[in-house]
Amino acid sequence: MATTAVSVPPAGPRERVLQAAYELFSARGIRDVGVDELILRSGVAKATFYRHFPSKNDLVLAFLQRREEVWTQEVIMASAARRGSTPEERLLAIFDVFGDWFRRRDFEGCTFINVLLEMGPDHPLGRASIDYLARIREYVSGFAEQAGLRDPEDFARSWHILMKGSIISAAEGDLAAAARAQVMARLLINQHR
Template identity: 70%
Template sequence: MSLSTNSGAGASPSLAAADGGPVVSGVRERILAVAYELFSRRGVRDVGVNELITRSGVAKASFYRHFASKDELVLAFLERRDRQWTVDAIVGEARRRADTPEQQLLAIFDVFADWFARDDFEACSFINILLEMGAGHPLGQASIDYLAKIRGHVQQLAEEAGLRDTEDFSRSWHILMKGSIVSATEGDLAAAGRARQLAGWLIDHHRV
């Protein structure tokens, strides 16, 4: 299972809308695919617009036709990261791996263990961009919002599991998630297993 999806590769060519509406261009998708790869691995500040244009193989005018600024492109990247990483690769995969909500919560760290062992492990883009840009920057605030959405998924699972104080639980659980990612970035490949053990204790503490 790949947790670092280079989305957009092989996107459909430009197609005219059946109702005669505007043409749907593959250029935007190509730019976003390149941005996903670069931003997820190197962050925001290290990637310039000229590199994005060159790697995408588009004209500068085409780039700015689809994204008025680099920040606008980063926001589109964060939206895609949420859909592909949070919803599909983490929460969706955890739900597929286990039958009960409690086991699905714990399976998040099983998914993490596989992710941390990958050669292309790239850490969490929401954390990276928040630390890089700061909470006062619009991109930092967007990252905070997406991190809150992750807590929302955890809280939903906790409610399905019948745990108590699910908001408090989700915040504590998210600390384990974020902490294990940072530890894995430091080189601790056992970080997911350590977090999973702590997570089991947290579930016990929040059982009704």
């Protein structure tokens, strides 16, 4: 019995640029990747690139939005929600997801932290990164609220320190950083009951 191949339409020029940017910016940062390299990698003409993204900053903002959708929402938060059957288990599962991430060969750290540190808090891209980091705290605060923990916003700020700290520790080579953070996270949950 013959199988029929399903043809997938090729990505349009905007999407090809965004895919190239996602790969390059995630791996190497913003300043290290030039427009010419993005144009070459995406296979679009310079005029087409600038029609879709009038400036490199516009492309980086689109990349950050995509990163939140693909990584923060779909990988981290959705995976944690699937792994835990209670709100507390979902919170703790964030570090299980991190543990898997930290062991990946393509572990690149947190894009939002990287861009914030690379560009600074006063740069528009740094400010956008701060906003995305705040949304991560909102997800955590929502889990904390569902768990009935006291002061979900304060809890989320402390929890986020554990998240960011474990990412930095993993970047230093500590593959057990997520497990270490999870131990402290349990104490934080107990403190906010």
